Amino acid sequence: MYKYVLRRVLLAVPVLLLSSVIVFGLMRVMPGDALVALMGESGNIGERELAKLRKDLRLDLPYHEQYALWVWQMVTLRPGDSLFTGEPITTSLKKAIPVTLELAALAMILGIVIAVPIGVLSATRQDTPSDYVGRVVAVSGLSLPDFWLGTLVITFAAIWFHWIPPIGYVSLWDAPWRNLQQFLLPAAVLGYRLAAATMRMTRSTVLEVLREDYVRTAWAKGLEGRIVVYKHALKNALIPVVTIIGGQLGVLLAGTVVVETIFALPGMGRLTVEAILFRDYPVVQTNVMLVAGTLVTLNLLVDLSYAWLDPRIRYR
């Protein structure tokens, strides 16, 4: 087990390095640079000042030195300052991470709480009307664009209920009620998509497991239906479901980009998109690596959770 974890961690290092090269490379070949964007903001700057600025920001170094410098900054956890606002990246991250984390966690909870029971219901009542409804709801969740759903939710909340989510982000600890008002709708929009994928997977694996011998034995012993389904079948059906949820984390994080934009939440997604548009290299690079690192770690945790769900699984 420890060996397995160690090997996975060692494998993750080249993957993250490669990701960093991709991001670094993409940012460098992007046309236009942050300084030009900055100039547009603050009027004209002379050629000499520009050169000085470039030197201050170490943008005059050759690419490989810039890259090495950046990797060192990442390793020592000192990502530097935003080119655009001059704010230390750690400061803006401290503000943005809780927003995205709360959004993602809420979406995930909503998604799972909705998806698993409906998936089980859909499987135990296969080919009944409730199964069809469940499946159509699930496949629509995968088809409705989240930016459309978000826009509609805001519009109709405003038209029908004359209700607009409070503007100006407040943290959960300062004003829990106001904060929840801001987060519930976006989390529901995000959660629906996650729920859709999870629901489909739960349905198909529960269907499979229900045909296994030990489930028949459980029925034969005269166990109650609820116990057979939830205690015997569901736990073994959960492995692919956990994989799907793990795989959806990337989708979830991408979804935050759109949903944060629509609902005006100052999270990681919006920060990254704005940074890409402003060519704010350090911010983009840091954010993407942070997300990539999180995804790699979560995937490892997902893989490790298999052993807990199914003790027959051993890691080599």
Add this chain to the structure above:
Amino acid sequence: MATVTARPAALEEVPASAVEISRTRALWHALRRQPLGAASAALIALIVLTAIFADVLSPYDPLETRPEIRLAQPSWEHPFGTDDIGRDVFSRIIHGSRISLWVGLLAVGIGTAAGMVIGLLCGYCEGRLDLIFQRVMDAIQAIPALVLALAIVSVLKPSTTNAMIAIAIVIIPGNSRIVRGAVMSAKQNRYVEAAQAIGCRHPRIILSHILPNVTAPILIIASIWLGNAILIEATLSFLGVGTQPPTPSWGLMLSSTGRAFMEQAPWLAIFPGLAISLAVLGFNLFGDTLRDAWDPRLRNTR
């Protein structure tokens, strides 16, 4: 089934053509029996026909502006209303189907082809090549797809074609992995071993013995990806880095006018979104049908 399958005369060709016949049959059977499958085929047919005959079907020129009837409500003359500069939304949605389909088909085509080549090579050769390629794929997948697509489009400058390229790149890793898995299991077959034993060359083994095993998963994944590609194109256009105005693209229509006028003229947001949803729904359901008909084992891939 009670019908007798016609057997080809040449023994050598039995596997490939028989597989093809049974696949077409299985798909036909599934489409006739499953209501959702039939609905998806109808939806796709509708969208494809709309895209082909867009010029004939649309009552107005999608680019023609008539400011005097701006933001008109849906009516008999303008079934989906008009936008902020008086363009007919119905005509724009009809023409938008071309962009969505075009981007979807090309992006998925390129992404699938590239993913297939990489997957075939990795799965067949294994070893060091496989290890390196798989790490590169891991690295691409570690970056959230939308962020990667956004960055790629920013590099290439926003346009429909570049959105398509970005989507194709995002598709490659997942596809290559599925093909690789299918190749590795196909390699276990006795006939592959036999082909190697009688000294067939690698390209021949790959093309005539392994490839036929991989086509079903590829087609299934491709049909599911089609829906997703349309969704990503719409999202990129929505964020302003995909199709550029004044070309009618569903995502762009939603973001530019749909959001700005959503309270005065909700139809500007509703109809393009509905069009995207129906198109994606059609391809998703079709992919499901294909999967159930051809390869129930693939159910766990998404």
